[in-house]
Amino acid sequence: MRSCDHEAEHELAAKRAMANMPPAEEVSRVAEMFKAVSEPSRLKILFALRHGEMCVFHIVEAVGGTQSAVSHQLRLLKAAGIVKSRRDGQTIAYSLADEHVVAVLELTCAHLKCNL
Amino acid sequence: MRSCDHEAEHELAAKRAMANMPPAEEVSRVAEMFKAVSEPSRLKILFALRHGEMCVFHIVEAVGGTQSAVSHQLRLLKAAGIVKSRRDGQTIAYSLADEHVVAVLELTCAHLKCNL
DNA sequence: TCAAGATATGAATAACTGTTCATATATTAA
DNA sequence: TTAATATATGAACAGTTATTCATATCTTGA
Numbered sequence: 001m002r003s004c005d006h007e008a009e010h011e012l013a014a015k016r017a018m019a020n021m022p023p024a025e026e027v028s029r030v031a032e033m034f035k036a037v038s039e040p041s042r043l044k045i046l047f048a049l050r051h052g053e054m055c056v057f058h059i060v061e062a063v064g065g066t067q068s069a070v071s072h073q074l075r076l077l078k079a080a081g082i083v084k085s086r087r088d089g090q091t092i093a094y095s096l097a098d099e100h101v102v103a104v105l106e107l108t109c110a111h112l113k114c115n116l
Numbered sequence: 117m118r119s120c121d122h123e124a125e126h127e128l129a130a131k132r133a134m135a136n137m138p139p140a141e142e143v144s145r146v147a148e149m150f151k152a153v154s155e156p157s158r159l160k161i162l163f164a165l166r167h168g169e170m171c172v173f174h175i176v177e178a179v180g181g182t183q184s185a186v187s188h189q190l191r192l193l194k195a196a197g198i199v200k201s202r203r204d205g206q207t208i209a210y211s212l213a214d215e216h217v218v219a220v221l222e223l224t225c226a227h228l229k230c231n232l
Numbered sequence: 233t234c235a236a237g238a239t240a241t242g243a244a245t246a247a248c249t250g251t252t253c254a255t256a257t258a259t260t261a262a
Numbered sequence: 263t264t265a266a267t268a269t270a271t272g273a274a275c276a277g278t279t280a281t282t283c284a285t286a287t288c289t290t291g292a
Binding site for chain 2: 009018048049050052061114
């Protein structure tokens with residue numbers, strides 16, 4: 001393999017890319033964030049939570065699946081900092097962690113030309 | 117399992133969530149898009165391509181790894197509609213598909229408070 | 233304290249995914 | 263056409279992950 005030496009622009013871009021590549025740990029964090037929202041079951045939970053805070057029972061009602069599966073996914077979403085929870089008596093209410101999540105979802109849907 | 121019946125707001129949110137849940141096929145498309153950018157090796161390729169179009173050789177140079185691995189990842193990114201390619205003589209030049217990709221990356225970094 | 237409901241979690245299994253290795257295809261120069 | 267370079271790809275293996283099942287924890291009301 002050899003460089004396409006007649007393409008100086010590519011060479012320059014590569015050099016800048018190397019110089020500006022975020023450290024591995026930062027790349028990992030961004031990847032983790034995206035991974036959290038890259039599974040249909042978790043994504044449905046986020047779509048559901050856009051309509052407001054909900055306890056686990058209602059999330060299960062909204063997205064389908066078993067209580068156990070939803071609970072496992074909620075744990076991952078919470079660990080990724082995408083949702084937050086608060087105890088409310090006997091139930092635990094989940095909600096989106098902040099407005100960035102909604103913005104990313106909407107931008108992605110715009111990219112895909114979805115009607116979100 | 118029983119509903120937390122004293123929380124009418126949650127009940128309402130659940131009903132709206134069900135009524136507005138995108139069809140499964142649309143959820144899948146969004147998930148696919150996120151999955152494409154949820155692996156560190158693919159993410160590094162995108163970070164690299166922010167600095168301009170590059171052929172495979174230079175991408176390998178910028179992100180590390182083997183030519184085969186990078187080529188496989190480029191195929192996935194292209195299938196997801198995140199990068200595009202054009203033949204340029206003996207090499208094939210890759211670039212980001214559109215500005216939505218950059219916007220999503222920047223928004224996510226803002227969420228994580230990265231210095232992208 | 234006891235019972236019942238709501239949520240969380242550990243283990244196990246099945247499905248998926250990233251990398252490597254070897255090889256194939258495509259383009260250019262001679 | 264042949265040689266050389268650039269890129270793509272199929273198969274296989276290893277590591278990861280989503281779900282299920284059973285059970286544990288936590289909270290409230292009696």
